[in-house]
Amino acid sequence: MNRLGIGIGWRPEIDLTVERLPGVDFVEVLAENLHRGELPESLRVLRERGVPVIAHAVSLSLGGAEPLDMSRVAHLASVAETMGSPLVSEHxxxxxxxxxxxxxxxxxxxxxxxxxxxxxHVRQAQAELPVPLALENIAALVQWPDAEYTEGQFLAELVERTGCGLLVDVANLYAGTQNLGVDLEEFLTSLPLEHLAYVHVAGGEVRDGVYHDTHTHAVGEAVFETLAALRAHCDPPGVMLERDDDYPTDAELAGELARIRQIVTGR
Amino acid sequence: MSLAEQQERLLRALLAGEDAPEFDQRLLATQAAALRGKRGRVVAKLAPDLAQLLGDRFRELFAGYADGNPRRTGESARQDAEAFRAWLIAEGHLDRPRWWRRRHI
Structure with missing residues (x-):
């Protein structure tokens, strides 16, 4: 897997911040928020500096029973080509x-x-994408009855069948441990972590006893601890911060990136 | 039940409030509220005037709209915001805009 380093989710609202922040080795953009062939100025600047840009999609519905909407796959492929993405990701x-x-x-x-x-669906998408596809564990609140696999086993089987990469979201994983009784160590030992492409880190909050992965709060200690637990199992090629609204000061984001770097590299 | 039927059943439970007793009801309600909240935040962002006009009532009114109007595939977030605006007017929560009144006098 490509070494990516430490990164952050690029959003139009914090484009200048992302450009200014120290120690941003890579960024991720939401493919659905960009038009075909469009390269916002800030991303052009980052690209010129050699910062890799990963295209991340949310609307392919790869796990849906309905036929895959190939126009959505084509859009993701087009954004990846415009950005020169080393890889793309979905859920x-x-x-x-x-x-x-x-x-x-x-x-x-x-x-x-x-x-x-x-x-x-993953194989169908992979055939149309110009670069490797990594797939992410989500933060579900509801749970299906009669599961035949643990989440870790399910992801491992998916990697085995499709050769896809893994995007482990440690905030989503933490949410699973809190809300659905996911066993952290069982999850981490079930996954083929040699296929880990990168990692998401984000903040959330507890409301009425349920952990919500909001991306609008500071990253909590428990999520950093989950990242450390993952780090104990492998050296992730990339780890990035996601913030989607209620943007804090540049200093706060820089502090969270520094904390991530400290956990991942020890420096 | 096929996978398609299972997924449609969960969507109907979450978006249209239909019964699905096979799911943990507390988690189902939490997930439904989270989806409605996210949808409402997107609409508030696309129609900031509505968010400002309705203030604290936005959440409750949006919940009333969302329950009877699950978002359909192919409907954009912008169309959702406009449908909410039309619903507010139809339900008498919002005055008709002036241009509309003038044209229909």
């Missing part, structure tokens, strides 16, 4: 079905049937 999730749009990532049942559908 192990579905977002639509029966004419309804969830507007957010929902979990797929961890059954053989769902794994067959997901794997077929």
């Amino acid at each position: 192990v999730a579905f977002v639509r079905g029966g004419g309804l749009e969830a507007g957010h990532l929902l979990p797929v049942p961890r059954t053989r049937e769902a794994l067959d559908v997901l794997s077929a």
Whole structure:
């Protein structure tokens, strides 16, 4: 896997901040928020500096039972080409079905049937994408009954069948341990971490006893500890911070990036 | 139940409030509220005038709109915001805009 280093999610609202922040080795952009062939000025500046830009998608619905919308795959491929992305990423999730749009990532049942559908869609997408695809664990709040695999086993089987990379979101993983009883060590030991492409880190909050992965709060100690637990199992090629709203000062973001770097590299 | 049927059932439970007793009801309600909250935040961003006009009532009114109007595939977030505006007017929560009144007098 490519060495990426420490990075941050590029958002139009913090474009100058991302350019100014020290120690940003790579960035990730949301593919759905960019038009085909469009390269915002800030991303052009970052590209000129040699900062890799990963294209990240949220709407492919790879785990959905309905046929894959190939125009969405083509859009992701086009953004990846414009950005010169070393890889692209999506989620192990579905977002639509029966004419309804969830507007957010929902979990797929961890059954053989769902794994067959997901794997077929991943292979179909991979055939159209110019670079490798990494897939991310989501922060589900609801859980399907009668799972045939643990989440770790399900992801491991997906990697085995498709050769996809893994994007481990440690905030989503922490949410799973808190809300759904996911066993952190079982998850980490089940995953083929040699396929780890990069890692997401984000903040959240507890409301009514449920941990919500908001991306609008500072990263909590428990999420940093989850990153440290992952670090104990492997040396991740890249780790990045996600912040999606209620943007803090540049100093706060720099502090979170420094903390991530300290956990990952010891420096 | 096929995977397609299972997924549609979960979507109907989350977006249209239909029964799905096989799921943990507390988690189902939490997930439904999170989806509605995210949808509302997107609409508030696209229609800041509505967010400002409604203030503290935005959340409650948006919940009332969302329950009867699950978002359809192919409907953009902008269309969702406009549909919410039309719903507010139809339900009497918002005055008709002046241009609309003038044209229909």
